[in-house]
Amino acid sequence: MIFSLEALQARKGDSLILHYGDPSSPNFIVIDGGPDGVYASSLRPRLAQLHRKWKNEDDDKLHLEMVMISHIDDDHINGILDWMMEIERDRAVSCNIATLWYNSFDAVLQNTAQEMRSKVAALADEVAARGERQGDSLSLLSARVIAASVGQGRELRERADAIGINLNGGFEGLVAVPEAGKATVRRAAGLKLHVAGPNLARLEALRKEWDEHVRKHPDPVVVA
Numbered sequence: 523m524i525f526s527l528e529a530l531q532a533r534k535g536d537s538l539i540l541h542y543g544d545p546s547s548p549n550f551i552v553i554d555g556g557p558d559g560v561y562a563s564s565l566r567p568r569l570a571q572l573h574r575k576w577k578n579e580d581d582d583k584l585h586l587e588m589v590m591i592s593h594i595d596d597d598h599i600n601g602i603l604d605w606m607m608e609i610e611r612d613r614a615v616s617c618n619i620a621t622l623w624y625n626s627f628d629a630v631l632q633n634t635a636q637e638m639r640s641k642v643a644a645l646a647d648e649v650a651a652r653g654e655r656q657g658d659s660l661s662l663l664s665a666r667v668i669a670a671s672v673g674q675g676r677e678l679r680e681r682a683d684a685i686g687i688n689l690n691g692g693f694e695g696l697v698a699v700p701e702a703g704k705a706t707v708r709r710a711a712g713l714k715l716h717v718a719g720p721n722l723a724r725l726e727a728l729r730k731e732w733d734e735h736v737r738k739h740p741d742p743v744v745v746a
Contacts, residue, residue, distance in 0.1 A: 524548060530564040532556030535597025537565050539572075543711035548576065551588040555601025565601050566608075569615040583618040587710050588691075591624040594675040603674055606681040620710075621691030622682050626675040629696060630725060631732055698722050 524545050530537040535556040543549040550572065555565055573584040592598055608614035682689060690697050692707040698720050699705045705717035 528568075530556070530560070530568055532560045532564060532597075532601075535560065535595075535600075536592070537601055539568065542713055549587045549709075549711050549713070550576075550584070551590060552586060552602075553590045554592055554598040555603070555605060557597040557600045558604075561601035561604035561608075565605065566615060569617065573615050573617070577616070578618075581618070583616045586617050586619045587621075587713070589619050589622045589687075591622075591678070594627060596674065599674050599678060603678050603681070606678060606685065609685055610681060619687050621688045623690055623697050624678065624682075625690075625696050625698070625720070626679050628676055629679070630720075631729060696720070696722075696725070698725060 523543065525542045526540075528539045528541060530539065532554075533556060536554040537556040537560055538553040540551040540553065541548050542551075552565070552569075555561055569584065577584050589602065591602055605614060609617075679689070693705075697705075697717060699717055699722065701721065701723040707715045707717065709715065
């Protein structure tokens with residue numbers, strides 16, 4: 523049996539591939555895709571290598587047991603978004619993705635998502651319009667990064683849904699731990715994943731805190 527984590531060249535971000543199971547027929551899980559350019563330079567070529575060696579002869583596809591995204595920051599999500607766009611255009615390495623594990627911030631916040639997105643979308647323009655002054659709570663660069671990351675997270679969910687990728691397999695909704703107990707998910711070849719967080723009770727507390735915070739502080743900089 524094998525269990526090894528391969529780190530791809532991902533510049534300032536992360537892009538990993540977990541290899542596990544039978545060495546003669548291994549399973550693969552892709553974790554994060556790095557920032558802009560990493561999909562083309564590192565992730566796509568490595569998927570092509572794996573496809574040539576381990577593709578299923580029946581359907582000519584590389585089976586991926588899971589794609590997992592740790593969080594929405596650009597240096598983790600950008601490469602996965604590039605990959606989903608290539609899949610939509612039928613230009614990607616031929617893969618069968620069993621499930622995508624990803625908790626987007628708007629899914630965590632549920633019905634407050636649209637309000638959050640609309641405020642953050644206007645954030646960069648507002649900071650740019652007033653100019654960066656000493657003491658500003660958020661720089662223009664930070665504003666643009668936040669706005670971009672939130673948009674990327676929403677776009678990824680929409681593209682994965684359009685492609686027909688199963689989202690958060692093994693869970694109803696978010697990948698999360700019940701209020702009492704623990705969450706263990708079994709995948710192919712005997713792999714067991716123990717989810718450490720987030721906790722559903724804490725998520726509910728976050729939603730309430732978010733609603734109250736936005737009500738008291740509608741300024742986009744504070745919201746971000």
